[in-house]
């Protein structure tokens with residue numbers, strides 16, 4: 526009862542405002558108020574922060590258990606922005622004092638959110654940003670935009686993209702604001718940088734680790750080697766045929782136990798013959 530009378534008052538107030546401004550209510554009602562704003566939560570199982578199955582964290586004490594264990598990706602449309610919230614399995618810390626390097630309040634994590642805007646074959650990129658090792662997107666799931674949820678400041682990100690991913694520059698989105706709270710990383714992106722979200726869009730979020738001193742071709746990512754080191758993940762290959770990816774969304778993106786197997790299947794690779802595939806997850810409205 527209370528709820529419906531509130532809704533009526535909101536509707537009445539909106540109609541009045543629209544009338545005053547001479548706009549039709551459909552033109553004027555902000556998406557969030559109209560109740561049809563896009564919102565989707567993808568969930569990921571706990572404990573699958575091991576890439577294709579056997580990756581291990583670096584040995585340094587800052588890489589606390591669960592730090593790269595993706596638990597969910599929330600996509601929330603606002604009036605002029607789209608907010609991306611990535612939750613991991615550990616409290617987010619700032620062991621390398623990001624404020625000293627114009628960073629965003631965290632140090633360890635780096636999430637890349639890939640978006641397919643059209644689900645069309647032949648449009649978009651199959652290769653990921655440089656530094657993710659051996660991964661690609663399927664032919665009809667190529668990505669059109671990638672949001673960098675990084676602790677690095679805008680200046681550094683822009684420079685890295687310019688030098689290492691010039692071809693993809695127009696597709697890389699640096700958020701308006703990036704922050705961390707609790708176990709969550711938050712990126713607020715201008716809607717004008719992405720467009721209006723719909724069920725047609727596909728999403729993938731790749732969990733990586735921020736590397737401030739990356740290899741010269743890697744875009745701020747930490748490598749996966751055969752044997753782990755103080756600041757290197759282990760369980761992969763010393764070359765770049767292994768996916769340099771700790772955790773991804775897989776299957777239906779609802780957190781089911783079967784999604785662990787789906788992730789292992791997607792990230793399975795054989796150096797020299799089979800490249801891992803990053804799946805896109807689509808949401809029908």
Ligand SMILES: [Ca+2]
Nearest residue numbers: 569570594595
């Ligand atoms: Ca996970």
Ligand SMILES: [Ca+2]
Nearest residue numbers: 749762763764
């Ligand atoms: Ca490697």
Ligand SMILES: [Ca+2]
Nearest residue numbers: 569573773774
């Ligand atoms: Ca996963």
